[in-house]
Amino acid sequence: MSATPPRSRRGLYVAILVLVTAITAGVTALLINIFERKAEVRTPYVRVVEVSEDDTDPAKWGKNWPAELDSYKRTAITTHTRFGGHGGNEAVPEEKIVRDPWLKRMFLGYAFSIDYRDRRGHAYMLTDQEATQRLTKPQSGSCLHCHASIMPLYRKLGDGDPFKGMDATSKLTYQEVSKMLHDGGAIHPVSCVDCHDPKTMALRVTRPGFIRGIQALAASDAPVPALASIAQWRTGARDRAYDPNLDASRNEMRSYVCGQCHVEYYCSTKLPLTFPWGKGLRVEQIESFWDATTFADGAQFYDYAHQETGAHVLKAQHPEFELWNQGIHARSGVSCADCHMPYMREGATKVSDHWVRSPLLNVNRACQTCHRFSEAELLARVDVIQQRNYDLLQRGGQALVSLLDAAAAAKAKGATPEQLAPALALQRRAQWRLDFIAAENSMGFHAPQEAARVLGEAIDYARQGQIAALAALAPAATPSATTPAQGSAAAPSPAQGSAAPVPPARGSAAPAPH
């Protein structure tokens, strides 16, 4: 009887047991958590399938690199910023040429006057191209250099040499090359294999157009302050061509892979796909490259003849890589991927965010890793830059429309091609510069001062052209009146601009409300 322990003592033992059990469970959970974090660091990925140069399907690569594929797939999500991305409804982005009628006017005579919409994410690059109304006009197979993961086809068409294969597709129609890709059974938009070596996952460039272009740039003597490996290569023996995959730094590769497509190029049927970098990356260097380029028939290079004036004009594509090269971020060694694919953390590891999108949607990872300001402040700074660029751009659009009005009127009243030639040469200059900034997808942010300089020149050339067109009609026009407008094959020297007449101030030049 006296052996019966007090009930409270038994209760205490049970309570301690329950408590110790709970703590042990907690500590074990912590142990497992630490184990997992350590494992993440030790094994950043597990190769469960082998991938090769011919695997263009991102889903297969995603078995080995699921975090990257996850974020890549998010490029299908609709995003927009104040100036970028698609307005319109979920299915169809808004028409840029309806929103800004001067764009349509500028592109008359070219397929972009039929259909030119806001961009969507990487996931749509192929389907949007297959759906565009521009395909109602003949289009070259060169377009698929960038809109599809095309390297296996290039190697096939070139008997192993992708350069030959690419040149072959420029002579085919878009539909023919597209059919080859579809018949091959694997047609995908930009894919892992386009930028990554399947054996090592190292960044590499594959596109023949880019490789030729960057080699021509390296071989020139144009300054390249943002591309140190080119400057380095130039000081060497130069016994072989610059090879981005060998010579470029890892950080440069983080821009080069994007520069395979986000650039200015010619991609119609009269020439193989050409990246115009043989004289440098600045707007007037590219212009002088095009001016010095001739077609097989000996005629000076042009993209299209303007429907109203007949001017042989250039179409700028989307020169993001070129404009970025002129900006402070490039000069400071900030790559495309640093802002558009910033590192993000997954557990104890870091991955590049493959949801390529505007840094404005990702200020925390894209900007704040370097800039010590609040998100609101950084967004406000960008907005100031982009608003200024937008205002200048709209003013440029008005100026160009004035030039087109004057030239069309002169033509209608019987001005001869000789009389109109100076105005049309200036139209080519003005339009090239205006389009260079309008088509570029950063609303001036990639190089704000450079963008303003280019737009300033565009407006000046447009007004000079307007004066030249008015002078063509004037019965007593003296030869000296048109002198400043005489366009030569070479790019105009800056000194010529300073001697040009001042365009008359006009109220109509105010930016159009948007």
Place this chain on the structure above:
Amino acid sequence: MDAQAARRTLHARRWLPIVVAVALGVLLGIAGFTFRYAEGLSYFSTDPKACANCHIMQRQYDGWQKASHHGVATCADCHLPKTFFAKYRAKASNGWHHSKGFTLQDFVEPIQIKRANAAILQASCLGCHEAMVHELVSGARTDRDAVECVHCHAGVGHGERAGLGGPLREDETP
């Protein structure tokens, strides 16, 4: 009846303490192993490698290797107070916050220094440089807006500011 109940309680009296003792032993064993596995002892050292154990501060650690203070100061020299009590108080408080944040993965990125730690840092700057800067800064930090050395000399410790953005937040995907 009585005898049976007595036998039962006698039985319980014998095994209950044993079970509790075994459970305590298991806990001690697992906890000890976890502590060892998590390199718990390293946190009592001043080895900068310990600060990058969980890799969140890998960039700061890498940057420090190349920064101007590399030869004269380690993480602990700038980020911990000098006196024993204050030093272990700071270690304990930071240790708790860092472990909790890393385990639950709920901290804000890019990581930012907190007010109390900024005060420790400022004191450390003055600890070495006071003789040169005493005309510029008063040691007292009663003014919350007093300018700190690293406001301008941001790169002396671990180079340019460079951090990682965190994983996607829920509000970032539709």
